[in-house]
Amino acid sequence: MIILYNAPRSSASRRVRLCLEEKGLAYDNRIVDMGKLEHHSAAYLKINPNGVVPSMLHDGKPLHESGTICEYLDEICPDPPLRPADPYDRALMRNWIRHIDERIHNLIIFNWRHSFGEMASKWTDEELAAKLASIPSKERQESWLRVARRPYTEEERAEARGKLVVLLDRMEAAIAASCWLVGGAYSIADIAAVPFVKRIDEEIAPDEVTTAKHPHVADWWSRIQARPAFERANIGPFVDPS
Ligand SMILES: N[C@@H](CCC(=O)N[C@@H](CS)C(=O)NCC(=O)O)C(=O)O
Structure with a gap:
């Protein structure tokens, strides 16, 4: 199961949503209210120690950095491929x-x-x-x-x-x-x-x-x-x- 902590207008969040949608992967879309600084809360920092969005939980395992998350998604779900073969x-x-x-x-x-x-x-x-x-x-x-x-x-x-x-x-x-x-x-x-x-x-x-x-x-x-x-x-x- 994939849970995505993200914000609608965040650029890094948009990358991960794009990747998930290209793959057709279902995910639980959890909006982090950046106006309320929820991404700096103690609970959120346990998921993402950098205090930024997005973060992903995959089967309970946390991951941050949008580029890393996109590469990870391409590894666990290789079709359609989003990384060059060469x-x-x-x-x-x-x-x-x-x-x-x-x-x-x-x-x-x-x-x-x-x-x-x-x-x-x-x-x-x-x-x-x-x-x-x-x-x-x-x-x-x-x-x-x-x-x-x-x-x-x-x-x-x-x-x-x-x-x-x-x-x-x-x-x-x-x-x-x-x-x-x-x-x-x-x-x-x-x-x-x-x-x-x-x-x-x-x-x-x-x-x-x-x-x-x-x-x-x-x-x-x-x-x-x-x-x-x-x-x-x-x-x-x-x-x-x-
Ligand atoms: N390199 C990180 C950057 C994440 C990032 O800077 N996210 C922004 C939104 S696009 C954020 O959370 N900003 C709020 C803050 O820094 O307090 C990634 O790609 O995930």
Whole structure:
């Protein structure tokens, strides 16, 4: 039995939902209320010591890190395959996941203000200190401190936006050569990129995922969104319509 602890708008959660839906695996969808900071609760930290979503329980065994979870799912349920058969291509797939995890994911933290800005700005200093104390990583303590007290400046946001667009440049070259990111077939590398392309396309730099700017990425994005699993994985809007 699979239990997925996740949040609807979390990029890392979206990856795992996509993977589960591609595989047609049934799962118990447990929503973690990030607005209430449930992911920093003592009970949740027992499942995921990093205090982030998603986490998965498979037959009672906990697993965290969305890229790791997707690879695990592909191992326990190999059909349809979501990893290239060729070892070299499989290594390239892992490098895409690593690149996005290490260089791209932290760039969208400047947009936490949409989800958490109003709430966090109302915390008293004592409340903020108590909340920071329950966050396991220094890096994420800093992220919450920023959203509560020092919102990202327009210059910082512009810098992050620029770096996100570089992801599209890298993807453009890969997709031009192979149709998908790696090895000529849809894989966990593509799944890893989906939530970030969604964010770029929807709110960060919509004119970049276009035939004019990144034609191969734009075509890839249409093909991704046409997949039945995309619909089922609930990759909805990140920002509420105003
Ligand atoms: N590398 C982790 C990243 C997980 C992560 O950062 N999750 C975000 C949501 S996409 C989160 O829980 N943020 C809330 C926080 O850090 O307090 C993964 O891929 O699972």
